[in-house]
Amino acid sequence: xxxxxxxxxxxxxxxxxxxxxxxxxxxxxxxxxxxxxxxxxxxxxxxxxxxxxxxxxxxxxxxxxxxxxxxxxxxxxxxxxxxxxxxxxxxxxxxxxxxxxxxxxxxxxxxxxxxxxxxxxxxxxxxxxxxxxxxxxxxxxxxxxxxxxxxxxxxxxxxxxxxxxxxxxxxxxxxxxxxxxxxxxxxxxxxxxxxxxxxxxxxxxxxxxxxxxxxxxxxxxxxxxxxxxxxxxxxxxxxxxxxxxxxxxxxxxxxxxxxxxxxxxxxxxxxxxxxxxxxxxxxxxxxxxxxxxxxxxxxxxxxxxxxxxxxxxxxxxxxxxxxxxxxxxxxxxxxxxxxxxxxxxxxxxxxxxxxxxxxxxxxxxxxxxxxxxxxxxxxxxxxxxxxxxxxxxxx
Amino acid sequence: xxxxxxxxxxxxxxxxxxxxxxxxxxxxxxxxxxxxxxxxxxxxxxxxxxxxxxxxxxxxxxxxxxxxxxxxxxxxxxxxxxxxxxxxxxxxxxxxxxxxxxxxxxxxxxxxxxxxxxxxxxxxxxxxxxxxxxxxxxxxxxxxxxxxxxxxxxxxxxxxxxxxxxxxxxxxxxxxxxxxxxxxxxxxxxxxxxxxxxxxxxxxxxxxxxxxxxxxxxxxxxxxxxxxxxxxxxxxxxxxxxxxxxxxxxxxxxxxxxxxxxxxxxxxxxxxxxxxxxxxxxxxxxxxxxxxxxxxxxxxxxxxxxxxxxxxxxxxxxxxxxxxxxxxxxxxxxxxxxxxxxxxxxxxxxxxxxxxxxxxxxxxxxxxxxxxxxxxxxxxxxxxxxxxxxxxxxxxxxxxxxxxxxxxxxxxxxxxxxxxxxxxxxxxxxxxxxxxxxxxxxxxxxxxxxxxxxxxxx
Numbered sequence: 021x022x023x024x025x026x027x028x029x030x031x032x033x034x035x036x037x038x039x040x041x042x043x044x045x046x047x048x049x050x051x052x053x054x055x056x057x058x059x060x061x062x063x064x065x066x067x068x069x070x071x072x073x074x075x076x077x078x079x080x081x082x083x084x085x086x087x088x089x090x091x092x093x094x095x096x097x098x099x100x101x102x103x104x105x106x107x108x109x110x111x112x113x114x115x116x117x118x119x120x121x122x123x124x125x126x127x128x129x130x131x132x133x134x135x136x137x138x139x140x141x142x143x144x145x146x147x148x149x150x151x152x153x154x155x156x157x158x159x160x161x162x163x164x165x166x167x168x169x170x171x172x173x174x175x176x177x178x179x180x181x182x183x184x185x186x187x188x189x190x191x192x193x194x195x196x197x198x199x200x201x202x203x204x205x206x207x208x209x210x211x212x213x214x215x216x217x218x219x220x221x222x223x224x225x226x227x228x229x230x231x232x233x234x235x236x237x238x239x240x241x242x243x244x245x246x247x248x249x250x251x252x253x254x255x256x257x258x259x260x261x262x263x264x265x266x267x268x269x270x271x272x273x274x275x276x277x278x279x280x281x282x283x284x285x286x287x288x289x290x291x292x293x294x295x296x297x298x299x300x301x302x303x304x305x306x307x308x309x310x311x312x313x314x315x316x317x318x319x320x321x322x323x324x325x326x327x328x329x330x331x332x333x334x335x336x337x338x339x340x341x342x343x344x345x346x347x348x349x350x351x352x353x354x355x356x357x358x359x360x361x362x363x364x365x366x367x368x369x370x371x372x373x374x375x376x377x378x379x380x381x382x383x384x385x386x387x388x389x390x391x392x393x394x395x396x397x398x399x400x401x402x403x404x405x406x407x408x409x410x411x412x413x414x415x
Numbered sequence: 416x417x418x419x420x421x422x423x424x425x426x427x428x429x430x431x432x433x434x435x436x437x438x439x440x441x442x443x444x445x446x447x448x449x450x451x452x453x454x455x456x457x458x459x460x461x462x463x464x465x466x467x468x469x470x471x472x473x474x475x476x477x478x479x480x481x482x483x484x485x486x487x488x489x490x491x492x493x494x495x496x497x498x499x500x501x502x503x504x505x506x507x508x509x510x511x512x513x514x515x516x517x518x519x520x521x522x523x524x525x526x527x528x529x530x531x532x533x534x535x536x537x538x539x540x541x542x543x544x545x546x547x548x549x550x551x552x553x554x555x556x557x558x559x560x561x562x563x564x565x566x567x568x569x570x571x572x573x574x575x576x577x578x579x580x581x582x583x584x585x586x587x588x589x590x591x592x593x594x595x596x597x598x599x600x601x602x603x604x605x606x607x608x609x610x611x612x613x614x615x616x617x618x619x620x621x622x623x624x625x626x627x628x629x630x631x632x633x634x635x636x637x638x639x640x641x642x643x644x645x646x647x648x649x650x651x652x653x654x655x656x657x658x659x660x661x662x663x664x665x666x667x668x669x670x671x672x673x674x675x676x677x678x679x680x681x682x683x684x685x686x687x688x689x690x691x692x693x694x695x696x697x698x699x700x701x702x703x704x705x706x707x708x709x710x711x712x713x714x715x716x717x718x719x720x721x722x723x724x725x726x727x728x729x730x731x732x733x734x735x736x737x738x739x740x741x742x743x744x745x746x747x748x749x750x751x752x753x754x755x756x757x758x759x760x761x762x763x764x765x766x767x768x769x770x771x772x773x774x775x776x777x778x779x780x781x782x783x784x785x786x787x788x789x790x791x792x793x794x795x796x797x798x799x800x801x802x803x804x805x806x807x808x809x810x811x812x813x814x815x816x817x818x819x820x821x822x823x824x825x826x827x828x829x830x831x832x833x834x835x836x837x838x839x840x841x842x843x844x845x846x847x848x849x850x851x852x853x854x855x856x857x858x859x860x861x862x863x864x865x866x867x868x869x870x871x872x873x
Binding site (some may be wrong): 043050051054063068074107137138140141142146152156159167197353359360371385392393397 | 444448455459473477508687689692705708712715720721722796800801804807821836840843844851
């Protein structure tokens with residue numbers, strides 16, 4: 021082939037087209053744009069705050085709140101500060117989310133497995149449940165449970181009573197409250213120690229099984245540590261138990277524990293709604309385990325239970341866990357819908373009542389969003405750790 | 416050795432046992448296989464009866480169908496349908512002025528007319544259809560619903576000099592000469608400036624001129640109809656409500672979320688570290704907080720952030736919040752699609768000498784976006800359900816209107832509440848169910864076509 025002279029000067033492009041320069045310029049421009057926008061927003065906000073004479077700063081947190089909260093896990097009264105109100109709201113959010121996560125998981129697994137049942141009516145019922153729950157807005161379901169079910173119950177005087185000691189009415193559910201006498205702390209401490217001991221024991225058993233292949237029976241020891249020892253301590257020490265019964269006085273109940281309808285409505289709606297999504301995840305996870313795995317496991321002579329426990333479930337979990345955690349996250353974030361029915365969660369107490377009282381939108385919404393952000397980041401960090409642990413170790 | 420008897424032909428198969436075939440076999444296998452199964456079947460059947468029978472009695476048999484006030488429904492245990500009939504306009508349009516109802520109706524109808532052919536895969540002219548739906552329909556819908564005639568005063572140049580000193584204050588059907596002179600002058604100056612700078616860096620003049628002119632023509636085409644006075648009465652967004660608001664929030668949210676999501680997804684996969692970090696931070700921030708806090712942010716904080724922000728209407732503020740929120744979720748959907756485009760597509764594009772934007776716009780994005788259409792539809796379902804939250808910042812969507820109607824003393828009856836829930840639930844269910852079936856249909860279609868391609872390549 022003849023030599024074709026290459027004209028170097030033609031190939032010389034502007035230095036701006038060098039990838040390094042170009043990306044530096046673009047990144048600098050983006051940075052400048054963001055900085056400019058931030059500065060502009062900051063300036064406008066300062067002007068607006070000055071012209072509307074708004075108060076700024078975090079001093080409001082230490083001011084007496086002057087309102088009361090219908091459900092508190094820690095003592096709270098009008099004399100407490102807004103900071104404590106924030107804490108009460110946060111605890112309520114975590115409380116309803118934690119219980120909701122447990123209920124949603126149980127129900128979701130049941131429905132998801134039920135959808136795969138060979139029993140026609142069960143699989144159809146579970147399928148219908150998933151379709152109905154997933155295709156109605158969560159807020160609709162919360163309002164339905166609150167307005168159409170729980171607050172439509174009879175008034176306290178006509179309460180529905182269960183076992184003569186539990187009363188259901190439009191003010192919620194009244195249940196008896198056990199009041200423990202002295203020495204109960206020792207019993208609790210014993211039980212906690214028992215749980216730790218059993219965990220250690222089962223870890224040891226696991227190691228033993230991996231090394232030798234032989235199983236240790238750990239449940240009798242666990243039973244002894246967690247139940248038998250604390251219970252015998254309970255009776256030996258003669259810890260007194262009194263039961264505080266709910267009693268109708270006039271138009272309302274006194275004594276016992278009152279579970280407020282706002283909490284119940286939110287809990288039922290959140291857990292049934294999330295269960296619909298979890299059911300689909302579980303179903304997909306189980307279907308993702310190839311049939312050959314089950315067949316191979318039974319060919320090895322494993323029992324049906326062992327096949328499930330040792331072969332199917334671990335593989336299904338690998339598919340199930342990542343979307344499951346994101347459902348837990350959704351449930352936690354969705355618990356903020358509490359504000360629509362007045363369950364005193366973080367948004368309702370802090371971004372609702374406190375914001376209305378103080379008017380300090382920027383600080384309050386900033387804190388609220390930050391809290392949810394931290395919860396999200398912590399959960400997704402934990403999920404990444406777990407994912408790394410259960411990830412397929414390929415050879 | 417000879418065999419005494421050798422069978423010469425295969426025996427015909429014996430019929431399957433009675434317990435395995437026919438209706439009875441189906442019952443035996445699917446309903447009554449084991450004692451536990453029998454128990455579950457009975458419990459399941461009882462549950463079904465306990466739900467379905469009272470539901471039908473409430474909705475149909477015990478329901479009241481005619482009447483003009485609560486008197487018709489006082490003594491019933493069934494649904495009070497006259498309540499829905501009386502409130503129907505409110506549930507669909509909110510307090511939109513009665514004489515102007517044809518406008519939302521036209522918008523509904525146009526939307527349906529454009530959406531149905533867009534949704535059916537075999538209908539041709541998809542590109543034209545998509546442009547009509549995603550670019551032109553929002554402008555038409557905006558003008559029809561609000562009445563248009565926004566009457567902007569200044570463009571870019573007008574912020575620095577008083578254009579009105581040089582142009583006569585003529586107005587032509589709502590469009591001010593002052594504004595449009597400002598627009599034309601600003602466009603000219605900006606085009607010239609950008610073209611010169613681009614020329615300095617080696618881009619051909621014609622290329623950059625063409626791009627800038629196209630951009631300003633597009634901007635003018637959006638502003639002109641919004642500025643013009645079509646003689647429509649102004650309807651403020653606070654008069655809107657019901658299903659209208661639900662659909663406006665959902666559709667505006669998804670239409671705004673698409674470009675935001677595409678840009679964020681591209682940024683998140685960028686090689687430029689700062690761009691990537693900025694996009695990740697933006698996406699994870701909006702995905703990490705609940706929509707309610709976003710709506711509170713849009714209602715209480717946005718007015719402080721923007722000059723004259725207090726004058727922005729409530730619905731518009733909520734729309735900004737919803738767009739940012741759903742844009743972040745859309746980014747993750749699009750990112751999934753981008754990741755699914757095989758690497759050789761990028762390499763082939765690079766081999767053809769295409770630059771970044773051409774590679775993305777002509778090769779990667781068309782494939783990525785078609786593959787995530789089911790994801791986009793699912794996103795839309797989520798957004799449609801989430802629009803109910805706007806009632807918490809005092810914008811009455813369908814559910815909000817229904818809830819507000821509960822407190823109307825003219826219709827207080829024992830079953831008003833349940834009737835309202837049945838109606839609202841029915842509408843939400845029909846919309847969401849239809850969309851989820853559609854997304855499932857698309858997924859199956861995509862699955863089979865992928866299989867077909869694989870088969871053809873073998």
